[in-house]
Amino acid sequence: MKRRRPGGNVFGTSVPLADRVLALDRLGRIHESIASARTGEEYCRAALAALDVRVRVTAADLARIPRSGPVLVVANHPFGAVEGLALAAALATVRPDVRILANRLLSRIPQLGDSLLFVDVFAGTGAPGANVSGLREALRFLGRGGLLAVFPAGEVAHIDLSSLRVTDPEWNAGVARLAARARAAIVPVYIPGRNPSLFQAAGLLHPRLRTALLPRELLNKRHRAIELAIGGPIPWARLVRFETDRDRIEYLRRRTFFLAARRRAPGRGEPEAPRTLQAVASARPAGELVEEVRLLPAEQRLVASGERSVLCARASQIPAVLLEIGRLRELAFRGAGEGTGRSLDLDRFDETYVHLFLWDGVRREIAGAYRLAAAHEIAARLGPGGLYTHTLFEYGLDFLAELGPALELGRSFVRLERQRSSDALALLWRGIARFLALRPGIRTLFGAVSISSDYSPVSRGLVARFLERHAWREELARRVRPRSPFRVQGVGRRPARQDAPLAFDLAELSALVADLEPDRKGVPVLLRRYLELGGRAIAMNVDHDFGDTLDALVVVDLARANPRVLSRYLDRGVDRSQVPPAERSS
Template sequence: MNSNQFEPSNISLHSLYPNLSKHFLYKYILSVGDKLMGLDKLQTIYDNSDFKGLPYKEFADTLISEFKTPVVGVDNLQANLPKIGPVIIVANHPFGCIEGIALASEVMKIRGDVKVLANKALAMFRELQSLFIFIDPLKPKEPTNMKALKDCRRHLNSDGVLILFPSGKVSEFESSKKRVCDGDWNRVAAHLARSCEAKVVPVFFEGTNSSQFLLLARIWSKLKLVMLFREMMNRRGSTINMKVGRVLTPEILSSLKDVGAMNDYLRAQVYALDPKYQYSWPADKTTKMLPLAESIGKSKISEELLQLPKEQKLASYKGFTVYYGYQHQISNIVLEIARERERVFRLHNEGSGNAMDTDSFDATYVHLFIIQDQTLDLIGAYRMGQTDILLKDGNLENLYLSKMFSFKANFINQQEPCLEMGRSFIVPEHQKSFYGLYLLWRGIGEFVVKHPQYRRLYGTVSISKLYSSNSVEYMNRILTEPSGEVEANYPFNVPNNPELEDFTSKHREHNGVLSALVCGTELDGKDIPVLMKQYQKLGARYYCIGIDRSFNDTPGMLLSVHLPSAPNKSLKQYLSNGLDGYLAYKKEH
């Protein structure tokens, strides 16, 4: 840049307070402030640098290069940052300055339409002034702040990228939280995301400023302003570790009806990226997959269906029929169920590795299954244990779930007849259909109509390890209500992220929060398991998560449903004409 066109930066308090510099006493105080804050040294570095006078993009790149503070995690930024359209990047603020310049430098390599909402103190760097939208966080009601917010909105409405540090100040020890983290986040990012329908990308920076900085900030908060630029220079030669999360779309954010909840959600999504609290699933025990068993053949299926008592044909719908039977009645169909279970479970990283998924409980449990009438294809099944029969001898080991959970004597399965539900599946070819899940539940409904002593269902929803551990922990924190009646033999234990704990304790009752957390975490955008949603509609109570050592160490969430208390709309759908009789049984017994 030509020196006739550019006035060098004056990295000094004098440039921020030019009117005060006209008075001798204030001029002296500002000069002392420059020395205390290290601005004089920063000015010397600037004067002797190669970035002096460069256009803002080159200035940011060269400053990061000369400070020898390379950014780690750029690949994820390149992969996750949308290439077009309005985007807000929200991040924590552990260092107070250098991470903002580093982030802007990397974002500008991907997109040219970048602005940073920044503290007006950074106006000292004249080369960066066109990159920044300045705000005064110390004076929230300052008129210039309103103009800054209008500029932010205008930039987003022009499909630009806006980088925000919603805390508005550097991280420090927060006495109320008893940890070093950002202070309360301003809701500006949430407001802008909603009003401009912008996508949001969460970014987390690892680390903190020095212990000396944190100590002085605890003594007097304003002392951190004195130390901030010294901390920036002390970071010379240090790597900046950046973690980038999944793009949070307006569709995901719209499930958070309240701006306050959205603001807290954005913060939680940023801090969820903290590697200190990441948990990796253990290596699969199943390393070798045997070929699937051969299908048993349609003639054997047809023969066994014809031999079933007619009352075991539960319901039909659009060319499909749901039946139930016991292994001694339908031994070949149970083999086909076991074969298809293994095929489906392998797709979710839950396969046994054997030719079929079977165990000793297949012989003692009821098998509810769906057959396509014309082709005789098996499209889905559910396994149900009748506790009044299985526990006649009082032996809890007759229950599959006793391997996962320790049931106390006052748990429902020992207080009344229950159905223990498990091993459900729909084959891939029909998983996107409505009728698959509908027929399973229609079958369950007709089964309890025929056996009205079963007022409660309990079982687990298996949570595939294709979910991140963060998503499983969200489900655990938001849905479960621990009980003294049951506990997991092998609990799901992950490092406790205090930011996640803060968020879930505050918002667990809000509709849409769990789906927003999971969809905003999973790279493929998947929501909570379909079966979990189904049980939620029925008013399920969730107890805890246990690890199923017999199911490739898959997490399973234990739940129960009191059917007579379920919403009448669902009961009518699944119990149909038998609903009144089923509910009347409750009154008579």
């Protein structure tokens, strides 16, 4: 075996002055101090320890990585070396079958042999076969169900003179092809940061000079933390809609850099001013609730499922039940970052609306509720001001006439301890279906659907832009004005076109929101359900009296609703023959 000369280094150079300038001599000493590492994982951890570099990644983010099956991790390349060590160390805590696609120069470090697959980043178009064997091995590795991490840029981020920003160069389209051929889930990882201005200036003189300075930049990252922001897995099939590998890799690049939005809005949105929260009222005695439920006429019992039933009643019939509904509303809404802040969530509309609630006869408790109003009937007696949505959105009788016979839905909740199950909401919707069946001619549902301030401002803006692009009903939107408009670039009265969308459908929107939210929550359940039914938004308003909740005014035309989804949620109670045919939009 050829021995390394004294004064040489692991990369094979032996020019003392160059070694000192490029910091290769110091890196060589670090390498010697950790050369006893037996595996690539040990070597990466030892190198990070020697440099005093900490890897900052949350357990929630690591949980986004699939524990088995082929996975392709794509990451941006801000520093050139230290992020490879950090990524390898973090991924190794999740699963043992991890490899990094890396520069062939690193094959000179034998300890990394079991952790890296090698390509030659300096192979140009004149050497098309230089990386074939490495890429074939990468495909075989993914085919065996492994996790492969790649920096698709192939070189470190540097200043782009056209935009005067430091960013990754164009990503290699072959990475997208690799994911498709292996049918691998793709996990984006964003690593914030950049190398200093001197490094960027050197690259302007010559790209190889930038490369030569990478060892020095690795040492410059001593005593620092490298942060990893990990997104959820992207199914490889999601790439099929794109026509070319270039389009596919650009999508993956944008999904990766999208994670930078977490740093701009790391936590939940905060109300404009602190609120004083009253203590929530005490529960009503179960005996009072049981007696009021027992006295309701049989025709007001809309749905029965075992010992649970969905009932509807006026306020005058259920004074104790209504107080309990107000208490449970406040608890549920505060749990979602909303709420009135009062001891009970009750208002003047409760006296005129119908209350639809789910009663559990075994536990003798209310499991959830909705508040309903036949809007055309209320408006005929009280005008638009008799409707709750009118407190959030300005509209007149012309808007209600355009809607036709319509049912306003609102103040829906499921008891906190039951929110992990979908049963309660499903039963409530069956109750709504039965309510509609008893009122033939109502063809429209509408109401304010909330996106709480528990969501980051970036997530809320993302949802608003999606609604504007993909689920907007302009002919109705012209007749409505929010009383406190939601301010976000690109969201207004007309669809925004200036930035290409990342979310093409509801599932993808939910995945993007989950990428931004620390608890991985996607689009709010009720908003998802209404959109699946074919609902369309017509205005966005911020309710400052309800925890700065963002409310989307959503309209569902039952005659236009997706029949498959409608049958899943509502057809058990709705006679579709009673729904008037849809008129053409103006």
